[in-house]
Amino acid sequence: MAASVERPQTIQTMIDGVERYNPENAEVLEEYLAGQCKNGEYDLMANLALLKLYQFNPQLSKIPVIINVLAKSLTAIPKPDYNLCMYLLTDYVDVDEVKRLTHLQQLLEQSRYAEFWNAFEKDKDLVKDIAGFEDAIRQVIALVVSMSFQTIAASVLESYFALKGDAFKQFCEKQQWQLNGTTVSIPINKDNEAKTVVVRESIKFEQLTKVIGYSNEM
Amino acid sequence: MYNDAFEEDDLVAEVELVAQARYSRNADLEDGFNDEVVVSQQPATVQIPDGVRNFILFFYRNVLENNVYELHNVYDTSFNKLTDKYYTKQSWPEAEIIARLVNNDEVFLTLYRELYYRHIYGRLTPTLEHRFRSYENYCDLFNYILNSEGPVNLELPNQWLWDIIDEFIYQFQSFSNYRDRLKSKSEEEIALLRDNPQIWSTYSVLNVLYSFIQKSRINEQLLVSKKGGDMMEAAGEYGARPLYKNLGYFSIIGLLRVNCLMGDFVLALKMMDNVVLNKKALFARVTACHVTAYYYVGFAYMMMRRYADAIKAFSNVLSFLQRTKPYHSRSYQSEQLARKSDQMYALLAMCIALCPTRLDENIHSQLREKFGEHISKMQKGEEGIPIFEELFQYACPKFISASGRLDGTPRADPYTIYMKTFVTDIRNQIKLPTLRSFMKLYTTMGVDKLAKFLEMDPEELKMQLLVFKQKSRQIKWVSGDLLDGEYLPTSDLDFCLKQDVVHIAESKVGRRYADWFLRNINRCEDIVASLEQRA
Numbered sequence: 103m104a105a106s107v108e109r110p111q112t113i114q115t116m117i118d119g120v121e122r123y124n125p126e127n128a129e130v131l132e133e134y135l136a137g138q139c140k141n142g143e144y145d146l147m148a149n150l151a152l153l154k155l156y157q158f159n160p161q162l163s164k165i166p167v168i169i170n171v172l173a174k175s176l177t178a179i180p181k182p183d184y185n186l187c188m189y190l191l192t193d194y195v196d197v198d199e200v201k202r203l204t205h206l207q208q209l210l211e212q213s214r215y216a217e218f219w220n221a222f223e224k225d226k227d228l229v230k231d232i233a234g235f236e237d238a239i240r241q242v243i244a245l246v247v248s249m250s251f252q253t254i255a256a257s258v259l260e261s262y263f264a265l266k267g268d269a270f271k272q273f274c275e276k277q278q279w280q281l282n283g284t285t286v287s288i289p290i291n292k293d294n295e296a297k298t299v300v301v302r303e304s305i306k307f308e309q310l311t312k313v314i315g316y317s318n319e320m
Numbered sequence: 321m322y323n324d325a326f327e328e329d330d331l332v333a334e335v336e337l338v339a340q341a342r343y344s345r346n347a348d349l350e351d352g353f354n355d356e357v358v359v360s361q362q363p364a365t366v367q368i369p370d371g372v373r374n375f376i377l378f379f380y381r382n383v384l385e386n387n388v389y390e391l392h393n394v395y396d397t398s399f400n401k402l403t404d405k406y407y408t409k410q411s412w413p414e415a416e417i418i419a420r421l422v423n424n425d426e427v428f429l430t431l432y433r434e435l436y437y438r439h440i441y442g443r444l445t446p447t448l449e450h451r452f453r454s455y456e457n458y459c460d461l462f463n464y465i466l467n468s469e470g471p472v473n474l475e476l477p478n479q480w481l482w483d484i485i486d487e488f489i490y491q492f493q494s495f496s497n498y499r500d501r502l503k504s505k506s507e508e509e510i511a512l513l514r515d516n517p518q519i520w521s522t523y524s525v526l527n528v529l530y531s532f533i534q535k536s537r538i539n540e541q542l543l544v545s546k547k548g549g550d551m552m553e554a555a556g557e558y559g560a561r562p563l564y565k566n567l568g569y570f571s572i573i574g575l576l577r578v579n580c581l582m583g584d585f586v587l588a589l590k591m592m593d594n595v596v597l598n599k600k601a602l603f604a605r606v607t608a609c610h611v612t613a614y615y616y617v618g619f620a621y622m623m624m625r626r627y628a629d630a631i632k633a634f635s636n637v638l639s640f641l642q643r644t645k646p647y648h649s650r651s652y653q654s655e656q657l658a659r660k661s662d663q664m665y666a667l668l669a670m671c672i673a674l675c676p677t678r679l680d681e682n683i684h685s686q687l688r689e690k691f692g693e694h695i696s697k698m699q700k701g702e703e704g705i706p707i708f709e710e711l712f713q714y715a716c717p718k719f720i721s722a723s724g725r726l727d728g729t730p731r732a733d734p735y736t737i738y739m740k741t742f743v744t745d746i747r748n749q750i751k752l753p754t755l756r757s758f759m760k761l762y763t764t765m766g767v768d769k770l771a772k773f774l775e776m777d778p779e780e781l782k783m784q785l786l787v788f789k790q791k792s793r794q795i796k797w798v799s800g801d802l803l804d805g806e807y808l809p810t811s812d813l814d815f816c817l818k819q820d821v822v823h824i825a826e827s828k829v830g831r832r833y834a835d836w837f838l839r840n841i842n843r844c845e846d847i848v849a850s851l852e853q854r855a
Contacts, residue, residue: 299825305835
């Protein structure tokens with residue numbers, strides 16, 4: 103799986119092959135994660151490798167690190183990264199912070215964006231280490247919105263992004279959406295276009311040569 | 321990944337593949353053992369039936385001679401027939417008892433013990449001591465193969481090599497489950513477990529599998545072969561020998577399985593990086609391996625929400641099984657294969673309910689027969705959830721926890737967690753099939769009207785539409801390794817929202833007349849040509 107960051111060679115060697123299981127690598131991967139949090143980058147494979155080390159060596163695991171990994175994976179929605187991380191964290195399902203993050207994840211998955219921002223107000227402390235978390239989430243929501251809508255009421259969009267007034271206008275500009283008074287129009291892309299497509303079969307000429315050959319023999 | 325286009329000629333090739341793996345033309349081989357009567361018997365030993373004694377002598381001779389052909393018969397047919405005859409309720413004689421017969425040959429005894437413990441696990445119930453001893457036996461065997469000076473001069477049939485890896489992992493799985501059920505254990509047993517953390521530890525199991533892969537340089541060989549080169553160049557001293565090459569290869573499939581059991585689906589698929597999934601792959605020669613590989617690949621895809629890819633994997637192997645069915649029913653593994661096949665149908669049913677796709681006619685009719693009712697219930701909303709749970713429970717592998725915890729603190733069973741996560745995912749999409757069926761009927765509709773039809777609140781409906789949009793696109797494999805893929809639409813229904821009006825578009829697949837006619841014209845001509853030849 104490609105990372106949205108240039109993975110340094112040291113990390114690459116660490117997660118390839120048997121080195122993945124070396125518990126001494128946990129610290130390096132933790133530092134790498136801290137870097138991801140600060141710089142807004144994201145590397146799923148490295149984070150999963152770290153969680154695997156925790157799975158095998160429970161004494162090494164640190165809850166704050168786990169929370170950071172999970173919060174980072176929220177920014178990858180609609181990819182299933184959050185679930186993939188949770189599959190390696192079977193022993194931590196009942197930890198309070200994990201439960202709160204899972205609740206947030208569910209709201210995002212169910213596209214309940216207004217509710218998400220409400221709930222998020224109380225849980226801001228969970229993502230304090232992650233720079234640009236809110237912007238990353240807004241990107242996730244923007245992706246879904248631009249796939250589904252051609253025009254939408256501005257008030258609805260404001261509730262989806264928890265943005266108002268100037269901040270909202272700036273956001274729309276960045277997304278290249280047009281704000282026309284009370285509605286926002288989203289440019290046509292391949293996902294929000296709703297065109298009827300009939301998949302016709304295409305026959306290549308080569309496939310016909312054999313049949314034409316038979317008719318020749320008659 | 322899938323390089324096959326199914327053609328009728330391939331059926332012949334597939335049948336050959338399966339039939340070859342069972343090259344016992346002489347199914348009455350083992351009866352010959354009972355005819356030879358050996359008169360002298362040591363009075364102090366346990367009574368070993370003559371048939372068994374002769375079998376062991378024959379077996380030993382073939383191991384020494386590296387006669388893989390005969391060994392395959394011995395292993396596949398004779399051992400099981402004798403088991404059925406003499407040892408259905410008790411274990412085979414212990415290694416020490418037959419040691420005299422084979423001149424105390426350690427290597428042979430290790431191999432014999434492998435069969436001995438496998439029989440106990442299969443037909444009887446192993447005790448803690450059996451588990452420990454079996455582990456030590458495996459260590460001896462693997463030590464011999466991996467750490468002797470230079471490659472060992474031993475050849476075993478492929479089926480047996482796969483079964484060694486398969487059974488090794490199975491016993492590991494069994495031990496992990498056993499270890500986690502602490503409540504029913506005595507203090508003594510718990511102390512024994514605590515004193516021996518290295519026995520059946522996850523690290524040692526993984527170590528074995530990785531060592532086989534490294535020693536045989538199987539990944540390098542596969543990479544060279546994928547690029548069209550000659551595998552022998554990359555093989556190295558060990559990898560050139562079939563024993564190591566096959567063990568290395570089967571270890572890759574073994575790692576695929578172990579990673580799935582521990583919930584690391586991404587790594588599981590990554591293991592298969594250099595394995596090309598098609599009929600000509602090495603694993604296809606051993607049916608059980610073939611089926612296992614596809615089962616775990618499909619399951620991993622399903623847990624990663626790549627339902628389209630999972631459906632493809634399952635369809636592939638289920639068609640294979642169906643086409644070669646008559647050749648499996650004779651094998652002693654036919655029961656296991658049938659069970660795996662049913663499990664895959666169950667998983668396929670779930671994937672189809674989540675991501676409706678056209679299936680091959682044969683698979684579709686089998687699926688409808690076995691799980692037709694389940695599928696329709698799963699698409700009816702909330703009441704489908706228990707069906708998902710039921711099928712998941714039936715079809716999922718026996719998950720294990722990677723590290724043991726012997727201090728008695730309560731611990732969540734990994735299976736429950738995975739099931740819960742899976743079902744929560746499903747619950748988010750459970751209303752979609754109903755939504756989809758309504759949307760198929762219209763090209764435009766107001767959100768309010770649609771909400772009224774579905775008896776939903778309009779706001780709620782808008783969220784469902786957004787969810788539908790997200791779920792109709794998945795990462796789908798296009799080319800490259802198993803983990804690669806592009807974010808593509810997988811549903812035949814698409815829509816867009818303009819303010820409060822939904823515009824719906826359906827994509828249809830045109831009828832494929834040309835392909836059908838071409839195929840049948842060619843077939844007809846072939847038949848006519850062969851008739852003319854005979855005339």
